[in-house]
Amino acid sequence: MTIAVRGKNIEITPALKDYVTKRVSKVTKYFDNIGEMSAVLKVEKGRHIVELTVPINGMILRGEEATADMYASIDQVVEKIEKQIEKYKTKLAKRMKSGTFKSELVQSALQEEDDDTKVVKTKRFAVKPMYVEEAVLQMNMINHDFYVFTNTETEEVNVVYRRKDGHYGLIEPEF
Numbered sequence: 001m002t003i004a005v006r007g008k009n010i011e012i013t014p015a016l017k018d019y020v021t022k023r024v025s026k027v028t029k030y031f032d033n034i035g036e037m038s039a040v041l042k043v044e045k046g047r048h049i050v051e052l053t054v055p056i057n058g059m060i061l062r063g064e065e066a067t068a069d070m071y072a073s074i075d076q077v078v079e080k081i082e083k084q085i086e087k088y089k090t091k092l093a094k095r096m097k098s099g100t101f102k103s104e105l106v107q108s109a110l111q112e113e114d115d116d117t118k119v120v121k122t123k124r125f126a127v128k129p130m131y132v133e134e135a136v137l138q139m140n141m142i143n144h145d146f147y148v149f150t151n152t153e154t155e156e157v158n159v160v161y162r163r164k165d166g167h168y169g170l171i172e173p174e175f
Helices: 014-030 070-095 109-112 132-141
Strands: 001-006 037-044 047-056 059-067 144-151 157-162 168-171
Touching: 001 014, 001 168, 037 070, 047 070, 059 070, 059 132, 132 144, 132 157
Parallel strands: 001 037
Antiparallel strands: 037 047, 047 059, 144 157, 157 168
16 A cells, blocks of 8 residues: 655645555555555645545545544545445445455445436437537526536537636547
């Protein structure tokens, strides 16, 4: 298990790196094989932000937390990742190849099916070709957090979405 700890606008002290390594290593108890985990520690406008990325067999678990204290942010992001694992462990165990997820932690979860993820509604709509800026405008006009469209420039289906920071993101497929 390797953990890459990087800092932006903050110096990563040995004590801080040790704390990140100690806390993040809790996540490894769920898996046999984990890729290189990445922790990015940032300080922006007095907020201490921690982004944690855990690659597992082609899947990526990601969490981000921001508080006034870096150590509290580290604790909260690890808790967030653990909650994601607990919530999705049945699905993770089914999707992943055998030997990745520690079976003793999943046996009971596999027996009880999780009905929380039932698809209760299906929507169909025409995906219209447009530029990214036009898609953002359409998304704002219908007051949604995302908008699916065909990008005129790439002729592929894309998604624009509103980020927590108020800016916009674009999702493009990669084949």
